[in-house]
Amino acid sequence: xxxxxxxxxxxxxxxxxxxxxxxxxxxxxxxxxxxxxxxxxxxxxxxxxxxxxxxxxxxxxxxxxxxxxxxxxxxxxxxxxxxxxxxxxxxxxxxxxxxx
Amino acid sequence: xxxxxxxxxxxxxxxxxxxxxxxxxxxxxxxxxxxxxxxxxxxxxxxxxxxxxxxxxxxxxxxxxxxxxxxxxxxxxxxxxxxxxxxxxxxxxxxxxxxxxxxxxxxxxxxxxxxxxxxxxxxxxxxxxxxxxxxxxxxxxxxxxxxxxxxxxxxxxxxxxxxxxxxxxxxxxxxxxxxxxxxxxxxxxxxxxxxxxxxxxxxxxxxxxxxxxxxxxxxxxxxxxxxxxxxxxxxxxxxxxxxxxxxxxxxxxxxxxxxxxxxxxxxxxxxxxxxxxxxxxxxxxxxxxxxxxxxxxxxxxxxxxxxxxxxxxxxxxxxxxxxxxxxxxxxxxxxxxxxxxxxxxxxxxxxxxxxxxxxxxxxxxxxxxxxxxxxxxxxxxxxxxxxxxxxxxxxxxxxxxxxxxxxxxxxxxxxxxxxxxxxxxxxxxxxxxxxxxxxxxxxxxxxxxxxxxxxxxxxxxxxxxxxxxxxxxxxxxxxxxxxxxxxxxxxxxxxxxxxxxxxxxxxxxxxxxxxxxxxxxxxxxxxxxxxxxxxxxxxxxxxxxxxxxxxxxxxxxxxxxxxxxxxxxxxxxxxxxxxxxxxxxxxxxxxxxxxxxxxxxxxxxxxxxxxxxxxxxxxxxxxxxxxxxxxxxxxxx
Numbered sequence: 001x002x003x004x005x006x007x008x009x010x011x012x013x014x015x016x017x018x019x020x021x022x023x024x025x026x027x028x029x030x031x032x033x034x035x036x037x038x039x040x041x042x043x044x045x046x047x048x049x050x051x052x053x054x055x056x057x058x059x060x061x062x063x064x065x066x067x068x069x070x071x072x073x074x075x076x077x078x079x080x081x082x083x084x085x086x087x088x089x090x091x092x093x094x095x096x097x098x099x100x
Numbered sequence: 101x102x103x104x105x106x107x108x109x110x111x112x113x114x115x116x117x118x119x120x121x122x123x124x125x126x127x128x129x130x131x132x133x134x135x136x137x138x139x140x141x142x143x144x145x146x147x148x149x150x151x152x153x154x155x156x157x158x159x160x161x162x163x164x165x166x167x168x169x170x171x172x173x174x175x176x177x178x179x180x181x182x183x184x185x186x187x188x189x190x191x192x193x194x195x196x197x198x199x200x201x202x203x204x205x206x207x208x209x210x211x212x213x214x215x216x217x218x219x220x221x222x223x224x225x226x227x228x229x230x231x232x233x234x235x236x237x238x239x240x241x242x243x244x245x246x247x248x249x250x251x252x253x254x255x256x257x258x259x260x261x262x263x264x265x266x267x268x269x270x271x272x273x274x275x276x277x278x279x280x281x282x283x284x285x286x287x288x289x290x291x292x293x294x295x296x297x298x299x300x301x302x303x304x305x306x307x308x309x310x311x312x313x314x315x316x317x318x319x320x321x322x323x324x325x326x327x328x329x330x331x332x333x334x335x336x337x338x339x340x341x342x343x344x345x346x347x348x349x350x351x352x353x354x355x356x357x358x359x360x361x362x363x364x365x366x367x368x369x370x371x372x373x374x375x376x377x378x379x380x381x382x383x384x385x386x387x388x389x390x391x392x393x394x395x396x397x398x399x400x401x402x403x404x405x406x407x408x409x410x411x412x413x414x415x416x417x418x419x420x421x422x423x424x425x426x427x428x429x430x431x432x433x434x435x436x437x438x439x440x441x442x443x444x445x446x447x448x449x450x451x452x453x454x455x456x457x458x459x460x461x462x463x464x465x466x467x468x469x470x471x472x473x474x475x476x477x478x479x480x481x482x483x484x485x486x487x488x489x490x491x492x493x494x495x496x497x498x499x500x501x502x503x504x505x506x507x508x509x510x511x512x513x514x515x516x517x518x519x520x521x522x523x524x525x526x527x528x529x530x531x532x533x534x535x536x537x538x539x540x541x542x543x544x545x546x547x548x549x550x551x552x553x554x555x556x557x558x559x560x561x562x563x564x565x566x567x568x569x570x571x572x573x574x575x576x577x578x579x580x581x582x583x584x585x586x587x588x589x590x591x592x593x594x595x596x597x598x599x600x601x602x603x604x605x606x607x608x609x610x611x612x613x614x615x616x617x618x619x620x621x622x623x624x625x626x627x628x629x630x631x632x633x634x635x636x637x638x639x640x641x642x643x644x645x646x647x648x649x650x651x652x653x654x655x656x657x658x659x660x661x662x663x664x665x666x667x668x669x670x671x672x673x674x675x676x677x678x679x680x681x682x683x684x685x686x687x688x689x690x691x692x693x694x695x696x697x698x699x700x701x702x703x704x705x706x707x708x709x710x711x712x713x714x715x716x717x718x719x720x721x722x723x724x725x726x727x728x729x730x731x732x733x734x735x736x737x
Contacts, residue, residue, distance in 0.1 A: 019724060022717070022720055023717055023720055023721055023724065024717075092715070092716055092717060093715050093717070095716075096713060096714030096715045097714060098714045099712050099713055099714025099715075
């Protein structure tokens with residue numbers, strides 16, 4: 001049996017990669033993918049705990065998260081397409097009109 | 101039956117209300133004048149009735165307390181709206197309503213055709229009401245209500261002709277100078293309430309012999325502070341400067357408020373608290389010294405003034421000084437006696453001067469008068485009698501009261517004080533006959549277009565009555581050598597008997613020697629006669645007036661007291677208020693703090709809004725850093 005730490009470390013590493021991706025990448029699509037990565041790292045740790053503590057609540061949560069992530073991906077991609085049509089660019093640092 | 105006395109207060113109040121609210125609509129001057137005088141006459145008659153009633157009682161039951169209602173009730177602090185009717189307050193009420201009525205009557209003629217006729221009488225009635233509250237109050241707070249009320253009326257009436265700037269200035273000066281005195285009065289009240297737990301005058305006085313030594317610190321403080329209040333109201337050094345300026349008001353006001361009644365409130369206050377002053381002889385000595393200095397300085401200044409009303413104003417200050425001398429020699433009934441006779445002859449003199457001013461078309465400078473005695477006979481004779489009375493010629497009113505003061509001062513305070521007072525008496529006769537001579541004798545010096553004429557009957561009849569009172573007023577307090585009953589002293593002795601007892605404990609009073617008293621009487625009469633003759637000789641031949649030089653110039657300018665006060669008090673106050681309190685404290689500190697706070701918020705807002713870059717990743721970075729900080733905190737702390 002693999003120890004729980006390995007799962008959690010993997011989850012943390014994936015999450016950190018996601019965070020750094022969100023912070024440093026300029027392409028909106030890539031940022032989006034990084035957010036998905038963060039969500040799935042959280043899913044991984046939920047499933048890990050669920051399995052290790054024989055508690056199904058975690059798995060139910062994961063289903064919810066996946067559903068919401070799918071919906072959110074649809075909306076997010078729609079927004080990105082809409083921005084691209086207007087600006088001919090999906091570079092996030094060019095989309096800064098909500099400022100002082 | 102006693103409750104009936106309340107009408108003494110209700111009538112002036114009624115007069116005030118009617119004049120204030122309906123005065124403009126009542127077109128008839130005659131009605132307003134007669135009505136306003138009647139609401140003062142009726143209280144006088146009621147008081148006369150009560151005087152007779154009080155006389156019929158046993159001497160020691162001549163104290164009636166009239167409790168009308170609870171005024172203030174807050175825990176220990178209980179103030180009744182109640183009045184004390186006793187011989188002292190009745191004497192004062194008689195003077196206030198009696199002389200007050202005559203002056204109201206006189207005003208009908210004097211204020212004739214004034215555009216603010218009803219307003220004048222409204223204020224006069226309000227003044228009578230306040231003055232009655234002052235003298236009848238049985239606790240300090242109610243007394244203070246009347247005290248402030250008369251101050252207010254004084255302010256309103258000095259500035260009555262408010263179109264002229266100097267009347268407004270004079271009114272403000274009177275009010276502000278009186279504030280200084282009132283400050284002392286209030287602190288005294290606080291001390292009394294703190295230490296005695298009551299503001300009732302009788303209870304306060306009754307508590308003094310029980311628990312205090314002579315000259316105990318608290319008593320000296322309270323009596324000094326009350327005396328400060330008295331110096332404000334009664335125009336003594338150092339607060340006398342407002343009274344000469346107060347002559348800017350109409351002449352009946354000067355007669356009523358600034359000669360006969362209001363300015364004697366300080367004398368009344370000290371006489372009312374006589375026991376307190378016997379228990380603090382230090383203060384009494386100060387009262388004596390202040391009184392004698394005021395009398396002297398005012399008499400000297402009066403001798404060089406040229407405005408007829410200013411002379412009388414300084415004369416009033418000087419005579420008030422005499423009353424304080426009487427208070428300072430522990431002879432309280434005598435102060436009241438002089439107060440009464442002074443009310444008669446000074447009201448007479450003021451009303452006479454009003455008649456002269458009226459005749460001369462508002463000319464007040466005696467250098468521009470002269471030879472009026474044939475033009476206005478009644479005014480001349482009554483004025484002459486008033487002048488003789490104040491100079492101390494027997495048997496007129498001023499003689500009895502003033503010489504009794506001289507005599508008592510000689511007995512109680514010694515020869516030096518007596519000689520100073522004699523000198524002041526000389527000066528009094530001198531300046532009065534300078535005034536009389538320059539006004540009524542000699543050659544006419546007024547402009548040709550002025551035609552002096554005798555005043556109407558409504559003005560001359562009060563003059564005649566006051567003249568009669570100035571002649572006979574002294575007989576209520578004849579000295580012992582005449583072997584005639586001294587009504588006033590006996591009547592007032594009930595009020596002052598505790599004071600007398602305490603005084604016996606403190607020091608023995610010198611027994612008067614009959615021969616000495618006669619000698620002193622003769623001396624003072626001779627002095628007055630010499631002074632009158634000298635003054636008449638000196639001024640009846642005067643044709644031209646030279647500008648005075650040296651000491652005379654200093655005196656003519658009133659010892660520059662106003663200028664000195666301006667320099668050392670008023671200007672520094674202006675300076676501090678303007679440069680320090682306004683320009684620095686108000687603008688820099690108060691405004692600076694409020695505006696600075698707003699500026700700080702605004703400035704920092706401008707700097708901090710730069711973090712709203714609009715780039716999503718910046719916000720995300722801030723969020724992540726926040727989370728990292730929280731995690732670090734959770735792990736390590």
